[in-house]
Amino acid sequence: xxxxxxxxxxxxxxxxxxxxxxxxxxxxxxxxxxxxxxxxxxxxxxxxxxxxxxxxxxxxxxxxxxxxxxxxxxxxxxxxxxxxxxxxxxxxxxxxxxxxxxxxxxxxxxxxxxxxxxxxxxxxxxxxxxxxxxxxxxxxxxxxxxxxxxxxxxxxxxxxxxxxxxxxxxxxxxxxxxxxxxxxxxxxxxxxxxxxxxxxxxxxxxxxxxxxxxxxxxxxxxxxxxxxxxxxxxxxxxxxxxxxxxxxx
Amino acid sequence: xxxxxxxxxxxxxxxxxxxxxxxxxxxxxxxxxxxxxxxxxxxxxxxxxxxxxxxxxxxxxxxxxxxxxxxxxxxxxxxxxxxxxxxxxxxxxxxxxxxxxxxxxxxxxxxxxxxxxxxxxxxxxxxxxxxxxxxxxxxxxxxxxxxxxxxxxxxxxxxxxxxxxxxxxxxxxxxxxxxxxxxxxxxxxxxxxxxxxxxxxxxxxxxxxxxxxxxxxxxxxxxxxxxxxxxxxxxxxxxxxxxxxxxxxxxxxxxxxxxxxxxxxxxxxxxxxxxxxxxxxxxxxxxxxxxxxxxxxxxxxxxxxxxxxxxxxxxx
Numbered sequence: 387x388x389x390x391x392x393x394x395x396x397x398x399x400x401x402x403x404x405x406x407x408x409x410x411x412x413x414x415x416x417x418x419x420x421x422x423x424x425x426x427x428x429x430x431x432x433x434x435x436x437x438x439x440x441x442x443x444x445x446x447x448x449x450x451x452x453x454x455x456x457x458x459x460x461x462x463x464x465x466x467x468x469x470x471x472x473x474x475x476x477x478x479x480x481x482x483x484x485x486x487x488x489x490x491x492x493x494x495x496x497x498x499x500x501x502x503x504x505x506x507x508x509x510x511x512x513x514x515x516x517x518x519x520x521x522x523x524x525x526x527x528x529x530x531x532x533x534x535x536x537x538x539x540x541x542x543x544x545x546x547x548x549x550x551x552x553x554x555x556x557x558x559x560x561x562x563x564x565x566x567x568x569x570x571x572x573x574x575x576x577x578x579x580x581x582x583x584x585x586x587x588x589x590x591x592x593x594x595x596x597x598x599x600x601x602x603x604x605x606x607x608x609x610x611x612x613x614x615x616x617x618x619x620x621x622x623x624x625x626x627x628x629x630x631x632x633x634x635x
Numbered sequence: 636x637x638x639x640x641x642x643x644x645x646x647x648x649x650x651x652x653x654x655x656x657x658x659x660x661x662x663x664x665x666x667x668x669x670x671x672x673x674x675x676x677x678x679x680x681x682x683x684x685x686x687x688x689x690x691x692x693x694x695x696x697x698x699x700x701x702x703x704x705x706x707x708x709x710x711x712x713x714x715x716x717x718x719x720x721x722x723x724x725x726x727x728x729x730x731x732x733x734x735x736x737x738x739x740x741x742x743x744x745x746x747x748x749x750x751x752x753x754x755x756x757x758x759x760x761x762x763x764x765x766x767x768x769x770x771x772x773x774x775x776x777x778x779x780x781x782x783x784x785x786x787x788x789x790x791x792x793x794x795x796x797x798x799x800x801x802x803x804x805x806x807x808x809x810x811x812x813x814x815x816x817x818x819x820x821x822x823x824x825x826x827x828x829x830x831x832x833x834x835x836x837x838x839x840x841x842x843x844x845x846x847x848x849x850x851x852x853x854x855x856x857x858x859x860x861x862x863x864x865x866x867x868x869x870x871x872x873x874x875x876x877x878x879x880x881x882x883x884x885x886x887x888x889x890x891x892x893x894x895x896x897x898x899x900x901x902x903x904x905x906x907x908x909x910x911x912x913x914x915x916x917x918x919x920x921x922x923x924x925x926x927x928x929x930x931x932x933x934x935x936x937x938x939x940x941x942x943x944x945x946x947x948x949x950x951x
Contacts, residue, residue, distance in 0.1 A: 390745035390754075394734070401733040468729030472790070475693055476746035477718040635696045 387478060391486035398460060399494060405459065409452035410498045414505055417445045421509060424567065431572060435512075435598050442506050443593035444566045446522065447586065449498050450530035451557040457491035458537025458550035465545045480628060484538055492531045499526035512598050521596045521606075528613050529589050533557060535620025542627035557586070564590050569600050588612035645670050646798050646829035647692060652701035654687050654853075661687040663853035665701070669829045671797070674820065676844030677833040680950050684853040685833040686726060689802050692831070693723045706797040719747060722791030726802040728783045732776035736767055736786050739775060740793055747794035757793060765789040766815065781812030788819060792828075799823055801832045805839060817843055837942040847942075851950045861942055868945035872938045873909040873918050878931035880904045889924050911937070 399405055420441045428437035461484065464470040473483055503514070503522055514522070533553065540549040563580050564587040565573065573581055581587045592609015594601040602608075647669040654662040662684045669675045677685050690696040692705050694714035703710055706720035731739055740758035749757055762771050765785045770778060775786060784804065791799060801820070805813040820843060824830050834840050840847055841861045849857040849864070857864060877883060883899060886907045890897035900906035909921065918935070925932055 387746055387748070390742055390751075394731070394738075394742055397738070398731070398733055464731075467732070468725060468727050469731055471695060471725065472723075472729040473746065474695065475718050475721075475723050476743060477715045477748075478746045 388482050388486065391478065391482055392490060395460065395486045395490040399456070399490060405456050406453070406494050406498070409449060409456075410501060412452065413445050413449040413498070413502055416448070417442070417502065417505060417509070420445070428567065431568060432600050435600060436510070438506060438509055438511050439597045440594065440599035441567070442502075442511065442522075442597045443590050443599065444561065444564075446499060446502060446526040446593055447529060447561050447590055448558065449502060450495065450526050451533040451554055451561070453495040453498050454491065454530035454533035455537045455550060455554045456494065457487040457534040458541040458553065459547065460487040460491070461538060461541040462545065462547045462550050465541065466547070480631075484542075484624070488531060488534055488538065491534050492527050495530040496523050496527045499523035502526075514598075518596050518598075522593060525589075525593050525596065525609065525613075528617075532613050532617040532620055535617065535624055539620065539623035539627040542624065542631050560584060560586050561590075566590065570602070585612040585616055589616075643670055646706055647831060648702075648704045649688070649692070650702045652688065652691065652703060653699045654684070654691065654696070655699045660853050662691075662698070662701075665850070665853065666855055667831075667848060667858075669798075669831050671829050672824050672827045673846065674824050674830040674832060674844045676840035676847045677831060677850065678835075678837070678840055678847055678946055679850035683850040683950070685850055686802055687853075688850075689723075689800050689831065689833055692717075693721050693800050694718055719794070720796055721798045721800060722794070722796035723800045724784075724787050724791045724802060724804045726806070728780070728787050730775045730783060730786060730790070733774060735772050735774055736762060736778070736789075737771040739786065740789060743790050743793045749794060761789040761793055765819065779812075781808045781815075784808055784812065785816065785819075788816060792823065797828060799828050799830045801830065803834055804832070805834070805836065813839070837946060841942050849946055849949050856949045857945075864945040864949075865940050865942060868940035868948050870910040871940075873911055873921070874900070874936050874938050875907045875909070875921075875925070875932055876903075876934040877905045877907065878933045882930045883907060885928060886925060886930055889928060889930070890921065893921060893924060905933070908938075 421438050424441070425437045428440065432440060461470070464473070470483065474480065500523055503519055507514070537550045537553045540553050543549065563577070563584050565581055570578060570581055570587070588605070588608040589612050591601045591605035592612070595605040645668040647667065649665055649667040652662050652665040653660060665684065665688055677688065679685055687696065691698050691703060692710060694710035694717045697711055705717050708716035708720065710717040734742070737758055740761050741754050744754035744757045745751060759768070759771065762768050765788065767782060767785055767789065770782060775783060778786065788804065799820070805816055808816065817839070820830060820832070832840070832843060844861070846858070846860055847864060848855055859867070875886065877886060883904065887897050887899065890907070890909055897907055897909045900908055922932065922935065
């Protein structure tokens, strides 16, 4: 039964390529622009490594929440058309119906991560070991699935595409209130304390430790903890949304 | 009604069902039964509680109070069992537009627990039965409204449910598609499936349903056949159209001689109306008497209250 749902979600994504191609193309575009615009100037302020190694995690992070929103969008698509209720009537269960887009969404994110790492290598990223390349992809996927939980919670709660899009709208600016373009100790005035309390900073720096960019010691562990914390919030939000949906029946 | 045997026990039993939303009672003590092979039409104005009742029966909503049993299971306690035994067509056609008809039906079969190797065969059989075999590999978004509704019904009957719940299944369909769908519903009823059909189309209700249940403000105000509802709404009238308006006075006197009351039609000075009541032989005798007196008759018909009149009278 769950395999049939996974197959259905995969088929939907393949037949609506805009769901996947849009975020991927946008990420690749920004990767090119950041390195082209800021490569020389940005590289000059780094004690070590290239600007590409420094900026790649930001591109992977934005890919994570744009791509992570796909699971929520697929759910909203079904909810607003009434198809979600039709599937509920089969006895498939809400958990399976939500799990399928989350899992396939994660798989798509992993693929997007692989493509972006490959593009980075073509742009001159240092040679990564297989383990480092895998860690970058796993980190992107984990971050994306975590954000997807919030998108899914928004979908169940509101049954509107606007609410799901709002989760991207919230995280996108948050991703810039981090050490996005410069190491944390180079940030000026109010931005450094804001970046310090922003959990996305630690996700970014965790990815940066793997990509070879400048990152504080223990950044990978701190990033994993940050992803875990956001995932806990996401799971709690999903549970509350589930409960509300059941109570409204 | 004949005593129910275990094999003819109702497939839907609803007793004192209530449902409250905020301050409003959508259902306020609904009682209902549908037997195997029976088609029961659920009628009532917008807001009468029809869709709420159907959603409770197919375990999409929970009642506030009351008891419900559908295909031997309680939708509140055992929603999975109900969903496995009940096929539902919701008010709006709800299908996956990017899937083909075959893929959509195969998925439905899988989600109802049909093993993978049989699911495709069941889907194809359902498409054949719905007359959609040629559309099997077309994406649902490219099908017409009528074809999509037929896919919707085919989806509902995958897995051979014991109960069919149909919420305005023919809304928006052209007359041909509507007839095709009616035939399918009659076939399922003939196979012993209990059908509960909500509709605003009283002609459809009269054509399909063995019995009609009329709701008003969440309560049943009538539970009878269409014929019984119409009879209760008023008398049938024999309506005689005369060739010559000057013959009307003579026609009225002839009716009085036969000990029947007759009234002139208010809108037409050539027409006479006679309430029929239980006068089985009156039409023939009266027409013979008019012929004897040389009163020429242009047309004859029997008027009876329509189902519209009956339902409006009950729900006003």
